[in-house]
Amino acid sequence: MASSGMQLLGFFLSLLGVSATVAATFMVEWKRQAQGKTHRIYEGLWMSCSGNERTTCELYESLLKLPTEVQATRAVMLLSVFLSAVALMVSTVGMKCTRFMDDKSESKSTTAMIGGIMFMVSGLVTVVITSWYVDTIVKTFHTSNKLQSFEFGRAVFVSWAGGVLTMAGGAFLSCRRCSRSRLPASMNSNQLLPTVNSKSNYV
Structure with missing residues (x-):
């Protein structure tokens, strides 16, 4: 029961992490820039938005015209989502709570x-590519005009959280210590049989 509970915990943590990763991949606020007190510019992996109270968004027309960090982050995030889908x-x-491969426990x-x-x-992979993306933005911020440069937005934190949750869930799922706990119990029961038989000979 403990092993099944650990697997369920890992599965739901991973599912939550994958959901956050997918949400971060399509969020627009990977970069943000403030022009004045009200005008905001946001750039994501797929589109950019700008405006005051109402923002208008436009999809990127050409992949080759995008900055290197956007192209790389988009590709790696999609790879992470694909790996997570296969892992699901x-x-x-x-998992022990499912009926697949019941006759082959090992x-x-x-x-x-x-x-x-x-x-x-x-x-x-998600944590690494997000950290590299943030590092690129920070370096650009310090080497260019700070009034015209971008800062990283909320999508970065969502992506970090998704990566950490996915890793934590995977760690619970890959733990086999509890599944092996039955072996000593079976060995102890076998070892008790000779002692019982030996005592019965004296009766």
């Missing part, structure tokens, strides 16, 4: 571990 399917097959446990490792890789 793999871990669902390997293979089922290994499948859940593989899904957890894939989640950890996906979360790590």
Whole structure:
């Protein structure tokens, strides 16, 4: 029961992390710039928005004209979402609360571990690319005119949170310590049999 509970906790943490990663991927506020007290400019991985109280958004027309950090971050975030989608399917097959591979308990446990490792890789990729994106914005901010440069927005924090949650969930899913706890119990029960038989000989 403890192992099943740990797997469920890991699965839901990973699912929450993947949801945050998908949301961050399509959020527009990866970069933000304030012009005056009311005018705001936001740039995401897919579109840019600007305006005062009402903002108008436009999709990027050409991929090749985008900055390098936007192209790289977009590609890696999509890769992370793809890995997480595959990890969701793999871990669902390997979890003890599902009926897949019930006749192969060892293979089922290994499948859940593989899904957890894939989640950890996906979360790590998200955290790394987001940190690199932020580092690029900070370097540009310090080397250019600060009044005209961008700062990182809320999508960065959502992406970081999604990556950390996905890694944490994957760590719970890939833990096999609880699944092995049954082996000593079975060995102890086998060891008790000879002692019982030996005592019965004296009666």
